Amino acid sequence: MTGCEIDGHDVLHDKWGNHQWVYDPVTDKHYDAECPEGVDDWKQLPFYNR
Template sequence: MAEIKTKTSTNNLSIADIIKEVRVQFLNEYNFEDFRGINCGYCDLFAQEVLYRTSNLLMDISFGDMETSNIVTLESEEEDYGIINVQSVKEYYKTEVPKELKGKKIGYHIWITDDKKHYDAECPEGVSNMFDLPFFQRYTKEINTN
């Protein structure tokens, strides 16, 4: 687990600790029933808050953003939005898109990454492959059951 050291103290905080704090705050502020609710429309605000809280810490983390890292096709036609750009995933994240998700429309998601792991409200401990985040796993499971 990546550790974050503050400039003013010797306390060590992990990304997981910060994510756990922020997700409890979001549950209380937005009245979500569970952490999945954060990832259904508030993932961008959640990631921004986590990054804000780590901005004074010595840690190199950033957004895992499906749009700015060219993960999804952003054509002018509505029906093409949300299809994963296989080549961009391979180049940017050094991983393969699961066969179940190739050419399929999926939702939009923003998460936190430190180039080793990927984190979001449902996954504070992080996963090494972005497609192991629960957000992507739900789509994979849904496609496999249909």
């Protein structure tokens, strides 16, 4: 993806630490290894719904 950004967010769980994902402004979606199809909001990534 050209022009994508790598973003991250600290998780409120000591075991997992933080997580990083890719945001593509062209598709306006957030991607990570578990969600290659992308989601509209980073809070919808599977990592944050465990």
